[in-house]
Amino acid sequence: MFDRLAQGDEESFEKLVHTLYKKLFPFTVSLIKSETEANDVLQEVFLKIWLHRTSFSTIENPMGWIYTVVANTASNFLRTKLRHELRIKAYQNRSVTSADMEEQLDANFTQSLINEAVNKLPAKRKQVFLLSRKEGLSRKEIATRLNVSENTVRNQLVEALQFVREYLTQRGGLTIPAILILMDIL
Numbered sequence: 001m002f003d004r005l006a007q008g009d010e011e012s013f014e015k016l017v018h019t020l021y022k023k024l025f026p027f028t029v030s031l032i033k034s035e036t037e038a039n040d041v042l043q044e045v046f047l048k049i050w051l052h053r054t055s056f057s058t059i060e061n062p063m064g065w066i067y068t069v070v071a072n073t074a075s076n077f078l079r080t081k082l083r084h085e086l087r088i089k090a091y092q093n094r095s096v097t098s099a100d101m102e103e104q105l106d107a108n109f110t111q112s113l114i115n116e117a118v119n120k121l122p123a124k125r126k127q128v129f130l131l132s133r134k135e136g137l138s139r140k141e142i143a144t145r146l147n148v149s150e151n152t153v154r155n156q157l158v159e160a161l162q163f164v165r166e167y168l169t170q171r172g173g174l175t176i177p178a179i180l181i182l183m184d185i186l
Contacts, residue, residue: 005049006056013053017046024070031074041077045070110168117167121160128156129164 004012021042028038028045048069059065118129124146131142132153139153146153 002056002059002062005053008053013050016049020046020066024066027067028070028074031071032077037077037081041070041074044077045073048073113168113171114164116171117164118160120167121163125156125160125163128153129160132157 001012001016005016024042024045025038028041029035032038032041045066049066056062118126121129127146128142131137131145132139137145139150139157142153143150
């Protein structure tokens with residue numbers, strides 16, 4: 001059969017494929033661990049057999065050569081698959097890292113604008129704002145600490161929030177994210 005294949009006999013090749021497929025498929029699946037991918041590898045193997053058919057007249061052990069081709073093709077397939085998976089992982093990690101950095105830069109930018117705005121507040125309003133935002137005190141606690149009414153604290157916080165919102169809108173075009181950052185002060 002191999003002699004006729006070496007001469008380019010397509011019918012011999014077809015018989016060889018049908019005969020070898022039954023033997024090579026389980027072997028290939030054991031290497032690849034996937035029936036679908038094993039079929040792909042075997043198609044490549046049979047293509048190599050056809051392309052090297054003229055060499056079969058000089059090969060001492062054609063079946064040994066074919067098994068070697070299967071093993072090498074499977075190995076190359078697995079290496080290529082692993083490289084592809086590693087590239088995808090690296091790309092996904094790079095994308096996540098870029099998105100995280102962008103979020104961090106946005107957060108830093110927003111925080112710096114908030115700090116600028118707070119520094120421009122009148123002293124008492126700034127003090128009320130910082131006690132609320134930085135120390136997390138309630139209106140009642142702030143009122144007690146500063147010896148003012150809760151209404152005064154509420155009014156100062158409303159004024160501070162409005163000023164900071166306007167400042168962020170003017171300086172950074174920020175509205176909704178900044179509002180969300182500042183909303184819990186009321």
